[in-house]
Amino acid sequence: xxxxxxxxxxxxxxxxxxxxxxxxxxxxxxxxxxxxxxxxxxxxxxxxxxxxxxxxxxxxxxxxxxxxxxxxxxxxxxxxxxxxxxxxxxxxxxxxxxxxxxxxxxxxxxxxxxxxxxxxxxxxxxxxxxxxxxxxxxxxxxxxxxxxxxxxxxxxxxxxxxxxxxxxxxxxxxxxxxxxx
Numbered sequence: 001x002x003x004x005x006x007x008x009x010x011x012x013x014x015x016x017x018x019x020x021x022x023x024x025x026x027x028x029x030x031x032x033x034x035x036x037x038x039x040x041x042x043x044x045x046x047x048x049x050x051x052x053x054x055x056x057x058x059x060x061x062x063x064x065x066x067x068x069x070x071x072x073x074x075x076x077x078x079x080x081x082x083x084x085x086x087x088x089x090x091x092x093x094x095x096x097x098x099x100x101x102x103x104x105x106x107x108x109x110x111x112x113x114x115x116x117x118x119x120x121x122x123x124x125x126x127x128x129x130x131x132x133x134x135x136x137x138x139x140x141x142x143x144x145x146x147x148x149x150x151x152x153x154x155x156x157x158x159x160x161x162x163x164x165x166x167x168x169x170x171x172x173x174x175x176x177x178x179x180x181x
Contacts (some may be wrong), residue, residue: 001035001036001037001048001049001050001052003033003034003035003036003052003053004033004034004036004037005031005032005034006022006026006031006032006034007019007022007026007034008022008034008036008130012101013168014081014148015148016093016146017109017110017122017147017148018146018147018148018151019149020121020122020147021118021121022146024118024121024162024167025075025155028159028163028164028167029158029163030155030156030163030164031155031156031159032153032154032155033053033150033153033154034073034146034152034153034154035049035052035053035152036150036151037049037052037069037084037150037151037152038150039113039149039150040096042055044077046079048153049143050078050143050161051074053141053152053153053154054141054154055139055141055142055143055154056077056078056079056139056143057078057091057143057145057152058074058075058076058077058117058136058142058143058144059074059075059076059077059078059080059082059154060073060074060115060116060117060144061074061076061082061098061115061127062073062074062098062099062104062110062115062128063087063091063096063097063098063099064093064096064097064098064099064100064101064103064106065094065095065096066095066097066140068099068103068174069125070093070129071099071103071107071128071129071135072091072093072096072129072130072131073108073115073117073119073120073128073130073131074087074118074127074130074131074132074133075130075131075132075133075136075142076133076135076177077131077135077136078131078135080135082175082177083178084096084176085095086177087177090175090176091131091145091175093172097167102121104158107119107122107123107127107128108120108123108128108147109122109147110122110147111149114147114148114149115142115145115147116145116146116147117130117142117144117160118144118146118147118153119147119158119165120165121164121167121168122147123170124169126169126170126172128174129173130165130170130171130173131172131173131174131175132174132175133172133174133175133176133177134175134176135177136157137157137161137174139157140156140157141154141155141156142154142155142156142157142160143155156178
């Protein structure tokens with residue numbers, strides 16, 4: 001794996017959702033590093049990518065309430081354990097569960113294994129609420145996928161919060177996850 005500055009020179013053979021991500025970031029003047037890799041659909045594969053990027057890729061979980069009337073994108077450190085009860089109490093939403101792949105595709109234009117904050121650019125009607133663990137916000141950089149699981153990006157946290165999110169019309173809520181047994 002190599003580390004590149006910005007978008008690929010040739011986007012032939014790449015999915016439209018990935019190219020749209022690079023277009024969006026470039027339009028906003030957000031600088032990013034990129035690496036291409038095999039399918040990264042588990043945390044072990046992400047650990048290898050982390051080493052190349054020099055940043056920990058966030059664990060991104062797409063969640064919903066029981067009635068499927070509220071959807072959440074949770075960003076948390078990859079090494080923390082997710083406890084539904086811990087998050088539910090903070091956001092006053094009982095019975096959280098993982099949202100269906102169909103909802104992920106409908107609202108974020110992302111498929112399982114590629115969940116990322118970048119998908120919020122596709123949520124024009126803001127159906128998804130962003131939740132960010134406070135530990136993620138403390139890092140200088142955020143590692144994420146560009147809406148596909150075969151590339152990863154390293155972006156300044158400040159650029160995500162101050163440029164990317166306002167451009168998508170999304171705000172975020174900080175949560176505190178302990179993630180211990």
